[in-house]
Amino acid sequence: MRKFLTLILVLSFVVAPFSVLTAAAQDDEDRWDGADDLPVNPLPCGDEEAPAPEPKDYDGGQPVDPPDLAGEDIVLVDVPKLIGIGYFAATTLGQQQAAEELGNVEVTTDAPTEGNIDEQITFIDNYITRGVDGILFAANDPVAIGPVLKKALEAGIHVVGYDANAVPDAREWFVNQAEFNGIAKALLDSLAAEKGEDASFGIVTSTFTTPNQARWISEMWAYANECYPDMTWLETLEAQEDYNLSFEQSNTLIDKYGDELDGLFGMTSVATPAAADAVTQASLCGEVAVIGLATPNAMKPFVNDGCVKSVVLWNPVDLGYAAVYVMRAIVDGTLEPGDTEVEAGRLGTLQIVNGSEVLLGPPFIYTEENINDFDF
C-alpha cells in the first residue's frame, strides 16, 4: 500500500510540474486575444464614417404579464458586478439623479463585495422573491446570469442591463455605454496620436475572463491589425480589480520592456489610475503614455500634472441615469420592441442599435481642458 502511494506521489511530483511548464511554454505560441471565440468587427480606420449597422429585429426577452404600472411609483433594485469600486459608485449616483428627476422611481443598489457570479445570482434571486418592479444589472458573466434573469422575467419583473450585457433573451434592454469596437478605436487612436503609429504597448486588464475587457481587447487586436500594422503588442497582464496588483503589474511591464515600452493601456477604472501611479512614481511621465478607461476623479491628479494626456470613458453617471430612464420608459410603455430611439431626460434621445441595445453614444475622451468639469 505504502509503496504504491509513494510511487503515485513521485509520479505526480514529476508529471505535474513538467506538464504545467510544457503547457505554459506551448500556449506562448498563440497569444491570447480575448476573443473567447466570438466574432469581432473593427471600425474603419481614421475618421472614416462607420457603415451604419444593418437594422436587426428586437432580440430581447419579455416579462410574463407584468402589472401595468404606467405612471405609478415603481421600486427598482440595481445589482452591479460588485460594490466598492468607484465606477459603480458613479453609476449608482446617476441612478439616484434619475430617480430624483422622475420622482416616481425608487432605486437601491445592492451587490456582493467581490465580482463573483454565484453571489450576484443569489442577490438577484432574493430580490425576485422580495418582489420588485424592475431589476437593473451589470453582469459578471453574460451566460451565468441568464437563468436567474429569465426567472425574473417569468415573475413579471422588468429587466434592464447596463455596462455588462447578458444573453439577449434574458433581459429586455441593455444600455450600451459604447460599442466594443468604438472603445477599441478610441483607445488605439489616442495612443497613435500620442506616440505615433509604430508605438509598442502593454495592457493591464482585470482578468482574462471578464467579458467586457476581453471583448475590448479582442476588438483592439482586430482594429490594430487593420489600421496600425506597425504597432507592437508587447504583453497583457491580469490584475483583478486590485489596485496594488495593477500597480505591480504596470511596474513589471515598465521594468521588463524599458525604453521599448511607449504606452500602457488600463482596461479597468482600477487599472488605469494604478498604471498612471506606476509611471509617475517611476518618473517616466511623457516617455510612457498611459491611456485607458477610468473615472475622472481618479485621473485628475495625473491629467492635471500632465502625465496622462487622455482618458477614454463614457460617463458612468449618465450610464446609470440612462438605465433608470429606459426602465421607466418600458414600464410606461413608451419604449417597445421595434422602436429605434428612446427619450432619456437630460441625455435627450438615445439610439437603439443591434436589436435591443440602447446606445449611450460614442465614448467620451477626457483631457486636461474638460476633466475638471466632472466630479464622479
Added chain:
Amino acid sequence: MASITQTVSVRRQRFSPSSILRSVLGSQESVLLLALILLIVWVGSENRQFLATRNMVNVFAGNAYIAIAALGMTMVIITGNIDISVGSLMVTLSMLSGAISVYDGYPSWVSTDLTIALAWVLPVIVGALVGAIIGFIVTYLRIPAIVVTLGFLSILKGLLIIVSGGDRITGMPKGYALAQIRPLEDVSMPIFPAFFQTLTMPVFFMVILTILVALWMRYSPTGRALYAVGGNAEAARLSGISRHRVVMTAFILNGVFVGIAAVMNATQFSVIQVTLPPIELTIITATVVGGVSILGGTGTVVGAMLAAIFLNTITKALVFLDISPFWTRAIQGMLILITVLADLYRRHRQSA
C-alpha cells in the same frame, strides 16, 4: 572543575563546524535567501532587464506591505493562533486613513500637517484596538482564533462598505504620500538622510520594522514569551508567564502592523479603493513559507519578510521568463508547496 568544563564547552560551541553548518543551512531563512539569490541570478541570466536597478527595487518593494503585515501574523501564529481577518482589516484601515486626510470639516486650527499626521497614526491605533478585541475574545472568552477571525473577516468587510459607501478616495493632500516607490528626495519628508534616498520608502519601512521586531522578539522577555506560550502553554504558565497577556499582546501588535501596512498601502497611491483581494491568504502564505510552524512555538519575522519578497519575485520572474500568464498561479502554488515541504523535511532531520 566547573569553570573548566564551561570554558571548554563554550569554545566547542563557538567553533564546532557542525553547529555553524546547522545555523547556516539549518534555517528556513537562509534556505529562502539562497533560493531568492539563485532565482534572481537565473532569471537575470535569462533576461538582463530583470537585474535593472528599478526592477530590483520593485522586486523588494512590491510586497513590502505584505511583509509588514506578516510581522504581526508571525507573532500570532507563533503563539499557536491565526488571524484570517487581516485582509478586511487592512482595507478598512487604508480607507480610514484616506478619509481622515481628505475630510474637510476640521476646525480652522487644525493644519494640513496635523491632518496628515492623524491620517498616518490613527489607523494604527484603531488597528491595535481591533486586535485587542479579537485577542480578548480569543483569550478570555476562549473561542478558537480561527473562528473569531472568520467572524471578523465578514464583519469588517461589511462595515467597510457601509461606512465608505463603496466609493474610492482621491485627492489626498500633497505631503500625505508617505510610501511611494520613488527616490526619497521627491517625498516631502526631510527627516531621512541622503543615504536612504537610493532606497524607497516601502523597502525602508519593511527593513527597519523587520529588524526592530526581530530584535524585540529575540531580546525582550515578552518576545520570548511568545515562543514559550506557543511551544508549551502549561510550562509557560508555571514559569509565571501569563498566556492571556501574551496572546493579547500578539493580537494587538498584529493590529498595529496591519495598521502600518494599511497606511503604507494608502499613502503609496493617489487613489484608495475598496477592493478586497484575499490578502490574508497571501500574508499567511508568506508567514508559513517563511518557516513559521502553523503549530506555533517556532519561526522568525526575517523568514516571513524573505518569503514575502520571494513570492513577489516569483510573480515578476514568471513575466520576465515569458511564462504564459494563465499558468502563473499554478506555478506559484507549486513553488509554495515545494518550499514548505523543504521546511518540513529540514525540521524532521533536525529533530532526529
Added chain:
Amino acid sequence: MQPPILELNHITKTFPGVTALDDVHFDIRPGEVHALLGENGAGKSTLIKVASGVYEPDSGEIIVEGQPVRFGSPRDAQAHGIATIYQELLLYPELSVAENIFMGHAPRTRLGAIDWATMRSRSLEILASLNIDDMDVTRKVGSLTVGNRQRVEIAKALSMNARVLIMDEPTAAITESDVERLFSIIELLKQRGVGIVYISHRLNEVFDIGDRVTVLRDGRYIATEPVDQMTEDKLVSMMVGRTIDNLFPKLDAPIGKVVLEVRNLTRKRVAHDVSFQLREGEIVGMAGLVGSGRSEIAQVIFGFTPAHAGSILIDGREVRITTPGQAMRYGIAYLPEDRGTQGLIRQMDLRANTSITVLRALSRATFINRHKETQLAYSTIEQLSIRAYGPQQLVGKLSGGNQQKVVVGKWLATRPRVLIVDEPTRGIDVGAKAEIHRLMSELAQQGMAILMISSEMPEILGMSDRILVMREGRLVAEFSRAEATQENIGLAMMGDIGNNGKSVNSQLDGVEWQA
C-alpha cells in the same frame, strides 16, 4: 537536626464534592530526600500542587523557614525557592537548552535586553555543577533524550536557586543509566543542602535514596517515618490500608506449544536480527533499557512499525504483518507503554474505549450495535472491577490504575492468543499493580502467551517464566526463571558499556523520534 525549609501544616483542600487533602502534614529539611508515597488518588499530586502554589489550600498553613507564607501562584512558590519537576516534563521543544533553563527569568543586560551570552555560560555552569558536561546548551530540547530533558528541568529548577525540589515520578520514563545519573545528581543536591521531595511508585528507589518517607491514603495523613525503620511490606500496608499478601501472584500454568515465533526480525536503527519463541501459558519477561529495542521490537511484531527483514510465525505458519490491524487478526494484542497518549482516548467514554479494538465484531455491515457495545463495557467493568459509574464515564476522569484496566480490557476484548504488555504497571498504585499481575497469571493459565516488557526488575523476576534481555536493538541474553537474578540481568542489560550513559544515549537519539 536542622529546622525544615518548608512546612505544610493541617492542609485541607476540597474540590466540589471531594476532600482531596484532609488535615495533612508534610515538611522537608535541607539536604534530605523525603519520599511521598500513596496510591493514585491518595492526594500526593494535590499536595505537591499546594506546595508549589498551583492550588491554594482551604485551610492550614504553609511555612517557609519559620515564616508563614501564602502562594498565590507557582511564581510565588518559586520565589520562595520551591521548584517542581512534573512527570510530564514542561519544556519548550523548539527552544534551546539554555533558553529552557532560563525561560521567565533570563539574565538581562543593562538595557533590559536578554543577555544570551550570559544565559549560555550560566547554563553551562549549572549543568557542570551537576557533573553534566556532555550537553550542548544551544541545541533544541526537542532533539534531546528524555533523560537529558529531565536534567534540563533540574538545571531549570537550580537556575531559580531552588532549595526545595519536588520530583513527581522522575524515574517513570527514563533508562536505568539515566536513573543512576539522576541519583548521583540527587546526591550532589543533598550535599548542597537542597531538600528533595521524591514521589515514586517504585518502592526499591525509596529505600535506595530516601531519608524519610511520608504516606498518604485517601487524602488523609498516615505517618512520617525514617526510611531505615521501614520495610517494604509495612509501607505497602500503610499505603493500601490492608496487607497485600503477594505483589507477584505467579501461578504456574501448563506450558503449551509455540504460538508466536520471530526469526531474525530486523528494523533499521532499532532492532537487529531478533529471534525468540512464545509458548501458550507462558509469561516471557523482556528486560532492557528504554531504547534498547524492547518496545520497538514489540511494535514491529504488532505491525505498528513493520519489519525490514526477518519473519514472524503464528502456529508455525509464516505471516506477513504490516499494520496493527493484521496483527490483531492473527490474535496479537499490544498494550502500549504510554497509557495517556497511546493507550486511551481520554475524551471518549469508557464504552467507546473498550469497543474500539473490536468495532468490526460489534457491528453488522459496519453499523455499530450500541447494545452489544454497552454490554461489552459492563462486562469489562465487572471482569476487571473497574471503579467507574458506568459505560458513559469519560476515561480521562478515571484514576491511573482504572485507566490501565480499561486498556487491558479493550485488548482482552479481542480475545488475543498473544498478549504483549509494555510496562503494564507503570505509574499505577500497588493495589492495582497486584490486581493486574494476578490477571496476567490467570490469563497465562488459560493458555494465553504473554510477552511482558518492563523496567521494573522485581516485576520481571516475579512474573516471568523466562526472561529475554535486549541491548542496543539486539537480543543479548535469555534466562530461565530459576537462573535469573537481579545481577545477571542487570549486567546483560548494561553490557560492558553500561556505566557511561553516552553511547547508550547516542543510539537513543536515533530511536527517540520513531515514536
Added chain:
Amino acid sequence: MTAHETSQTRIAPAWTQQLRALLRSQESVLLFITVIAVLILSTQTDKFLTVRNLLNQGRLMTEIGLIALPMTYIIVTGGIDLSVGSIAGLSAIMLGYGWYNLGLPLELAIVLALVIGAIAGFANGLFIILFRVPPLIMTLATLAFYRGLAEGIAQARSVRDYPEWFYALGQRETLGIPNQLYFLVIAAIITAIILSRTTFGRSLYAIGNNELAARFSGIPVRRNKLIIYTLSGFMSGFAGYVLVSRVSTTRSDMGSGWELDAIAAVVLGGTSIFGGSGSIVGTMIGLVLIQLLKNGLALTGVTGDATIVVIGSVLILSTLINSVIQRRVEGL
C-alpha cells in the same frame, strides 16, 4: 484527578442523563437559535416563510452544503481543507474542457470532472499522510495550485451552450423540489449515518481525539484520512458540476471563496475546530442558519454588506454561547 473520583459516586439513571445531554447538545442549542431567527424574520416579511422561498434557498445553498459535509469529517479528525473552492473550479473547467475541447460525450465529461475532483482531494490526502504536512498548509498551497491549473487549462475561455438535459440538475425541479436539493439531502443523510453509526465514523472521532492511540488500536488512520480527503475532493467536484448546471457556463474563477463559507457552516454547526467532536446534523443546521439569514435579511430590506456583518457576529456569538454551555456541562 482527585476531583474526578467523586463523579463515580454521582450515579443517575441513564435516560435522564441522555435527555439532559440531548437538550444541552450543541445541535439543539443551535437549532433553538435558528428557530428564533426564523421567527423574528418571518414577522418582518411574509415573503420569507413560504415553501417556495425556502426550497429556492435549498437550491442556492446546495453547493456549499455538498462541500460542508466532507469538511465536517475532515475537521472532526482535526484537519481542514482550504482547497475545496479551487477543486470545484478545476472540476468545472475540466467538465467544459472535456466536452468542448476534448470532444468527449457530455456524460463522460461529467465523470471526468468528478474523477479529477477526487484525484485532487486524493493528492491532498497523500501529502498529508505521507509527509505529515499540516492540512492547513497543504491545502493552502493547493488552493493556489488547483486554481492555477483551472486557469491554465481554461485559457480564459468559458464553455457554454450545453444540451438542454444538462441543466436538469441545476435548474429544474421534481415534485416542486429543486433537483440538486435531493442530492444534498441524500448526501447529508448518508454522511450523517456514517459518522454517527458506523465503525468508520467512530474511527474519525478517535483520530480527532488521539491519533496515536487510534493507530495503536488497529484503526487504519492513514487509510481513513486518505478516504476523507478524497471524498472532500470528489464532493467539491460534484458541487462544481452542480454549479455549472445551475449557471450554465464554466469559468475558471468558479467556487472562489467557498472554503470559508463551508468552514463557517461546519464551525457554526458546533464542530470543534480542534477535532474530536461534531456532527453532520450540526453542520446542516449551521448551513441552513447562514442561508436563511442571508435570504431573510435581504427580504426584509437589509443590504448585503449589513447582512455579512450580522452573519459574522452570529458565528462568534453562537460559538460563545455553545462553549459556555458545554463548559457548564463539563463542570469546568
